[in-house]
Structures are given as C-alpha cells and as structure tokens.
Amino acid sequence: MKSPRFKALGGGDEIGASCYHYKFSWPKSRYGYLSVIVDCGMRPHGRSSGPKLEYLRHVDVIIITHAHADHCVFTPVLVRMFPEAVIYMTPETYDLFLIQMEDSVAINMRNAKETGEQPLFTKIDVERMLMQIKLVPFWHRIDLPAGVSVLPVPAGHILGAASLYMKQDCGRQEHSIFHSGDISFENQCLIPGAPKRFYPNSPINTGVLEATNLHSHPRSTTRNRKEEENRLIEEICEVLGNGGRAVIPVLKIHRQSEMWEMLVSHGIPQSKIFIDGNPSKIFEIYQKHTSISRLPESQIIHHWRHDRWKMWRKNEPCVILASGGMMQERSAALENARMVIENENDALFVVNYMDPCSPGGELLDHIARGKKEIEIGLERFDIRCRVERFPGLSSHAGNDDLLDLAERARDRVIWIHGEDKRVKKHLASAPGHHVQGKNGKGITL
Numbered sequence: 001m002k003s004p005r006f007k008a009l010g011g012g013d014e015i016g017a018s019c020y021h022y023k024f025s026w027p028k029s030r031y032g033y034l035s036v037i038v039d040c041g042m043r044p045h046g047r048s049s050g051p052k053l054e055y056l057r058h059v060d061v062i063i064i065t066h067a068h069a070d071h072c073v074f075t076p077v078l079v080r081m082f083p084e085a086v087i088y089m090t091p092e093t094y095d096l097f098l099i100q101m102e103d104s105v106a107i108n109m110r111n112a113k114e115t116g117e118q119p120l121f122t123k124i125d126v127e128r129m130l131m132q133i134k135l136v137p138f139w140h141r142i143d144l145p146a147g148v149s150v151l152p153v154p155a156g157h158i159l160g161a162a163s164l165y166m167k168q169d170c171g172r173q174e175h176s177i178f179h180s181g182d183i184s185f186e187n188q189c190l191i192p193g194a195p196k197r198f199y200p201n202s203p204i205n206t207g208v209l210e211a212t213n214l215h216s217h218p219r220s221t222t223r224n225r226k227e228e229e230n231r232l233i234e235e236i237c238e239v240l241g242n243g244g245r246a247v248i249p250v251l252k253i254h255r256q257s258e259m260w261e262m263l264v265s266h267g268i269p270q271s272k273i274f275i276d277g278n279p280s281k282i283f284e285i286y287q288k289h290t291s292i293s294r295l296p297e298s299q300i301i302h303h304w305r306h307d308r309w310k311m312w313r314k315n316e317p318c319v320i321l322a323s324g325g326m327m328q329e330r331s332a333a334l335e336n337a338r339m340v341i342e343n344e345n346d347a348l349f350v351v352n353y354m355d356p357c358s359p360g361g362e363l364l365d366h367i368a369r370g371k372k373e374i375e376i377g378l379e380r381f382d383i384r385c386r387v388e389r390f391p392g393l394s395s396h397a398g399n400d401d402l403l404d405l406a407e408r409a410r411d412r413v414i415w416i417h418g419e420d421k422r423v424k425k426h427l428a429s430a431p432g433h434h435v436q437g438k439n440g441k442g443i444t445l
C-alpha cells in the first residue's frame with residue numbers, strides 16, 4: 001500500500017485560492033487512488049485567481065472547511081470539471097456558502113458584461129453543484145472508500161469552520177492527518193474557539209497547518225483578545241466623544257456580525273452603529289445558529305447611494321461596520337473610507353487581515369512608509385484620519401498556538417496558507433520535519 005500524497009493547488013505558499021489535493025491509495029479504483037480535494041477558493045484580485053485545477057485527473061470527494069471566499073468560491077468550476085464529485089460541508093457553512101455563491105454569480109456576470117469574456121461560472125453551474133452537497137455536522141465521521149475516514153471538528157475562526165481529522169486505516173497500515181483549515185482557539189463573541197484536546201488518544205502522523213500568523217504576534221508580546229477588544233472600544237468611544245466617525249472594514253461573512261455583537265455587548269448604543277453592505281441575509285443565518293443581538297432595520301444601509309448619503313449628510317458621530325474586509329473596489333468599506341480619510345476627527349480601524357495587493361493593504365503600506373497621501377481610484381486623498389490596526393482581533397491562531405499544534409504531528413508538519421517570507425523565516429530555525437506546502441509540489445506523507 002502506497003503512502004498518501006499531498007499537493008497544494010493554491011494557498012500553499014500564499015494566502016488565497018486555498019485548494020489541497022490528497023491522494024489515498026485505492027488499488028480497486030480505475031485510477032489507483034481516492035482523490036480528495038480540501039477547499040477550492042479564489043485569490044482576492046484578478047481573473048486568473050483560482051487554483052491550478054489542471055493538475056487534476058479526477059476527483060471523488062470535495063470537502064469545504066469554511067465559507068470564506070478564499071476557501072470555497074471556485075468550487076463550481078471544479079464541479080463543472082468533475083461533476084460526479086461529492087461535496088461535504090457543515091450545515092452552518094452551507095448557509096453561508098449559499099450567500100457567497102449568490103454574490104459570486106452577481107460579480108461574475110458584472111465582470112463578464114464589462115470585459116466581454118465568458119463568466120467564470122453561472123447560476124446554472126451553481127445549481128448543478130448544490131445537488132452534489134452532503135451536509136455533515138461537527139463530530140460526525142465521513143466514511144469514504146479505501147479505508148479513509150474524515151472527522152470534521154470545530155475550528156473556531158468563523159461560524160461553521162471545521163478542521164479535518166483524516167485517517168486511512170488499511171489493517172496493517174494506518175496514516176492520520178490533521179488538516180487545520182483556518183483555525184482559532186480563542187472564544188469570539190458569537191462562536192467558541194477550537195477545542196485544544198479533541199484527540200487525546202489519537203496520534204497524528206501529518207499536520208497540514210495554516211500559517212497566517214506563523215512567526216508573528218507571539219502571545220508574549222501582544223495583547224490577548226479581551227485586551228484588544230477593550231482597546232478598540234476605548235478608541236471608538238474617543239472618536240464618538242470627539243464628534244467623529246469610525247469606519248471598520250469587515251469581512252461580510254463573519255466579521256460584520258461578530259463586530260456588531262462585540263460593540264453592542266460593550267455598551268455602544270445600537271443607534272450609533274450602522275451596518276453597510278447588504279447584511280440582512282447573513283444576520284438571519286447568525287440568528288439561526290448563534291445568540292446574536294437583533295439588528296434593528298434602522299441601522300442597516302440598504303441602498304448604498306441613498307441610505308449611505310443620508311447617513312453621511314447627518315454628520316453625526318457613529319461607527320460604520322462596512323463590508324469589504326480588504327477595502328476591495330466598489331465595496332462598502334472603500335466607499336466609507338473615502339468619506340473619512342481626509343477628516344482628522346474620523347478614524348479607520350483595521351480588524352482583519354488585508355492582502356498587501358488589496359486597496360486596504362496599500363493604504364496600510366502607505367502609512368507604514370509615512371506617506372501622507374494615497375490614490376483611490378482616480379482620486380488623490382490626503383491621509384488625515386486616524387488609522388489603527390488591531391492584530392489581536394485576528395480570527396486565526398497566534399504563533400504560539402500554531403507551534404503547540406505542530407508539536408502533535410510526529411512525522412511531518414506542512415505549513416500552508418501563509419505569507420512566503422514568514423514561513424521561510426520560521427523554517428530557518430524549525431525542526432527538520434517542518435516543510436512548506438508549495439503550490440504544485442507533491443509531498444509523500
């Protein structure tokens with residue numbers, strides 16, 4: 001029996017387009033192996049933004065760890081190539097995934113209209129794909145052929161996010177893999193952190209671990225989540241006290257709901273918090289699965305041109321949770337950022353990861369270099385508002401937690417989903433069984 005094989009098709013030595021191929025020996029199959037894909041996402045920019053699916057000859061099973069775009073929105077393209085593949089995800093992820101698909105189809109159609117090119121996928125592709133989905137709750141084992149089983153366990157991070165404990169048991173030979181997906185051990189306002197001890201008796205041969213915060217934010221030198229929450233609330237109160245407005249760019253899929261709950265639970269009046277970026281359906285999902293506070297209709301910005309202008313014209317102190325975590329083109333976050341950037345009383349608070357190539361990443365880079373102005377679209381702006389980062393609010397595990405997790409893998413640790421230079425810095429002093437999962441490079445486990 002051959003050992004399992006692993007290859008990152010995207011999201012190996014980068015953050016974005018996560019897609020990982022596992023091959024488990026299966027002599028009875030026509031291809032000789034069971035082909036399992038974990039995640040199929042996109043990069044946040046550009047049309048050539050999907051994983052390298054051309055490496056694949058066939059796919060039996062697709063498992064989606066969570067509903068962030070960089071982990072799931074390329075799935076319809078993969079299923080169009082391999083229509084027989086069965087897709088597994090948790091029920092919570094499924095609810096959020098439907099919203100991602102709705103948004104993605106709308107974006108694809110708009111891009112196709114603007115460029116004259118074929119859309120990446122259509123509503124029909126999505127409908128066909130949905131027929132292949134099986135829902136699997138946390139802790140319910142998926143039994144696959146070739147003696148392979150997959151146990152989805154809570155990963156914290158966002159609603160529905162799962163880590164995967166995969167095992168191939170062929171009598172004489174056994175191999176276990178822990179695939180972390182995006183993982184966080186700290187409790188958030190709406191969801192608990194990943195459990196630290198879910199497999200006390202189960203050895204792990206291979207850990208395939210996300211490296212977003214590897215070699216950064218060591219716990220000893222940064223604030224814990226609670227302290228960071230308090231710092232954000234203090235900063236918001238100060239801005240409101242000075243008659244200013246605070247814009248917080250947030251990922252719509254989880255962070256918008258989480259931040260709403262955090263602000264409300266810390267006593268920020270609901271009437272001062274606006275939610276921009278079509279949030280109603282997401283909040284309904286959170287109401288179904290969590291204990292989130294009700295969002296009053298008056299606080300939702302429904303129609304961007306009309307409602308947003310109405311809010312800005314009032315010129316009252318407020319907090320705006322604006323969707324578009326990286327301040328992408330056309331996002332509510334970017335539009336709101338334009339409104340505050342030149343005002344000294346206003347603020348822009350960054351609570352999540354921003355890709356260096358995204359508009360948000362560019363703004364942070366400008367500020368780090370001490371530049372005083374920035375171009376947004378065709379306009380040039382002076383940077384006068386306060387811009388503050390809150391890295392301790394990351395919904396990814398910190399460096400120390402990642403290293404604790406890595407200790408449990410006895411044969412090999414493959415770091416994926418991390419900035420190339422950070423992973424390389426870690427590897428420079430890491431034990432020999434730590435490696436980087438580079439895109440397109442196969443590894444025998």
Ligand SMILES: [Zn+2]
Nearest residue numbers: 066068157182
């Ligand atoms: Zn994620």
